[in-house]
Amino acid sequence: MNKPAKNNSEIVEIFRHLIRDRLGLLGLIIVMLIIGSALFAPLIAPYDPVALNIPDRVQGPSFVHLLGTDQLGRDTFSRVIYGGRVALQVALPTIAGALFLGLVLGMIAGYGPKWLDNLILLFFDTVRSFPTVMFALAVVALVGPSLNTVIFVIMATSIPTYGRVVRTMTLSIKTSEFIMAERSLGASTFRIMSVHILPNVLGPLAVLAAMDIPTVVGLEAGLSFLGMGVKPPTPSWGSLLNDGYSLIRNTPWLIVAGGIPLILITLGFTFLGEALRDVVDPKLRGRGGAK
Amino acid sequence: MKKTNIEWTKIPVGRRSFLQGASMLGLAGATGLGFSGNAFADGAVLKTRAYADMRSLDPAFSQGVPDEEIQAPIYNKLIQYKSGSEWGWQLDAAESIEQVDGTHINFTLKDNIGFTNGFGAMTAEDVKYSFERIIDDKLxxxxxxxxxxxxxxxxxxxxxxxxxxKNAFQPLWSITLPYIAGNIVSKKAFESVGGKIDTTPVATSGPYMHKSWVPKQKTTLVRNPDWKGDPAAFDEIQIYPIDDEKASEIAYEANSIDFTRVSLDSLDRLKSSPPENTTVAEFPSLFYVWVGMNxxxxxxxxxxxxxxxQYAIDVPSIMQASYFGGAAPSTGIIAPGLSGHRDQSLTGIAANLEMAQKLMDESGESNVSLTIDILNKSTNVTTAQIIQANLAAIGISLEVRLHEGATFWNLGGNEDLELILNRFSMTPxxxxATSWFIxxxxxxxxxxxxxxxxxxxIHTDAQAESDPVKRNQMYQRxxxxxxxxxxxxFITHEAxxxxxxxxxxxxxxxxxxxxxxxxSKA
Incomplete structure (x- = not known):
């Protein structure tokens, strides 16, 4: 019964720290706003994001259309809100998948025999040797653009990032005295990995994941900007940027509308990630909170 | 090392005339006298844009405007298009050319045209080889x-x-001789490389020579030093393949190119406040854009x-959103002003959703899901989304598939294609136009x-039909x-x-x- 109580107190401590850290709090608010607007998009967006209204095309901001309209008369504000859904639809499963696979492979590499470590490292290095955007373009050219393709590509290229962090931490923890003690008491490898190593690597991994979300969202936006991401007419921030680029001389609002959420999500997750890092790393705790 | 071609020169150069020429050159140099800018360009480079990358430098396999824009300066034809507001031709390699009856055209070549890399003077054998190889089934x-x-x-x-x-052929003077298939290549040069080339010419004869091609980046042409006709105005022509007109507008404004077609939605802005030292010019277009179904x-x-x-697609919406009202709907593949142009299409221009739904019901089809393949350009993406919305109104789900230029232009052989948004170039x-649909x-x-x-x-018969009224009716049919x-x-001829x-x-x-x-330089 003590363990859950301890976990609750840790969560409360994290929140306390975030509230004390102004940037962390700002990051949390931005992230909550983005997630909230994506989740409740049908309630927030004033218009259907894909409904055409050609007579009202390329309008500037007004009370009727807060961020104006695009070349097909679609409400830009509604497309920004729905674009958040696409961003999170890509970011969350991508990060979750990459984190899970990176965690498993990293722990195996760190705890397993040397030959397996070398093999997994070779795999990581091979994947990392492809520039992500080039790899993405090659895959998209082969199988065609789609949301699932984007998710697969970004997930595949993110696995080594998490895997290497986990491997390094596992190597460090497995030589700790308490692990040796566990081993001498006859604890199984599975128990050592799941009860002792896993909880110790999860914290830093969560921080890394939070800070990776803007990268993934930016990559999706980049692919959509190039026409290699989500298919029309699905609204994504990248396709908004593409439309905005085409019409930048006619209406600059589109590119502003596509750019602002990308800036916000980057700032939000970076601030939040840094604050979480301060909480997770005892050496930094107190420095961030004292701001 | 490549040899430059001199032996075809017919101007007799004796010892005396050589010495006279050398003396004059020396005198000009010593006194600072220069030749006119027309005779010796001052190292100018023309930087321009093509809407697609070069695909072949073999006239037999040239794939339209982007290839011809490169081939025309490096090869010669018997006749070339004239510039200006009226379609017409002017002599090029031919000193004279005359149609003696419906099926015979006599020509005489100029005596001062030769091929680079030592492949000699242009002869009637080269003309014969160039034209006959195109109709050779083996090629x-x-x-x-x-x-x-x-x-x-x-x-x-x-x-x-x-x-x-074989028979009278009306398009001979407007298409065949002054366009792609009229380019004359060196028989000796082509035979030396097995009868065909790809992107590296083996010998050329025009005022410019092909210097280099960096795929998807640049084609560079340089002045042909052995050219004896009117001097080439530029030392170098750099042609940049830029698919998207928006990108080329930015390139122009960044001084990276000197000439480009621009998008219709930029036209008002460019006319009201053109970039410094710039002329904006509008022309009617012969291109044709259509939605095809496999x-x-x-x-x-x-x-x-x-x-x-056909009935569900609303062309006026496309004109407004994709072409910013700067282009008119088309009724077919033949533009206004050309023989065969139709005043009206059979299925109309604006969507007729009532008729479309009726036909849909009669078709007995339900849950129809289709794809449309398009070249990834902002105009096309906008058009495809309008078509997507139009078809959704009659219960058809349409997935838009975007392709880069190289992928798109190779889709033709794909039997699984469904809908295609396409655009072809045209000659007068x-x-x-009908050639490509037989x-x-x-x-x-x-x-x-x-x-x-x-x-x-009709395609076969109309080429020989000399009665303009009958020919007009044939192409309309x-x-x-x-x-x-x-x-x-049919969507538009653009502008x-x-x-x-x-x-x-x-x-x-x-x-x-x-x-x-x-x-030329202004």
């Missing part, structure tokens, strides 16, 4: 239709010959379904796999047949707005396309 030239009426070329002298046609795909086997799609004769072109340029015996017959098949919905620096004097066809060999 499988994609431009065979341009010379479909050719029987043979009779060589009557070193520089004289007669083009003998008849060999079982998903589109139902005529009623195809007709429903209706024959050129049965023989199925899977080559006829991506819809449209096949009609009547259409093929040909377009009716295309539309009746349900495989086509051609260009911008260029006032430091250059462009030579443009009446449809605004560039003739680089005649560009």
């Amino acid at each position: 499988e030239s994609s431009n065979k239709p341009d010379w479909s009426a050719l029987d043979h070329v009779e060589v009557t002298g070193e520089r004289t010959g007669t083009i003998v046609l 008849l060999s795909n079982p998903k589109l086997g139902n005529l009623k379904l195809r007709q429903a799609i 004769d209706p024959y050129y 049965t023989e072109q199925a899977g080559v340029w006829n991506w819809e796999r449209f096949g009609s015996e009547e259409f093929d017959k 040909a377009q009716d047949l295309m539309e009746e098949s349900g495989a086509y919905k 051609t707005p260009n911008i260029y620096r006032n430091t250059i004097s462009p030579a443009l066809r009446p449809d605004g396309l560039p003739l680089y060999r005649y560009f």
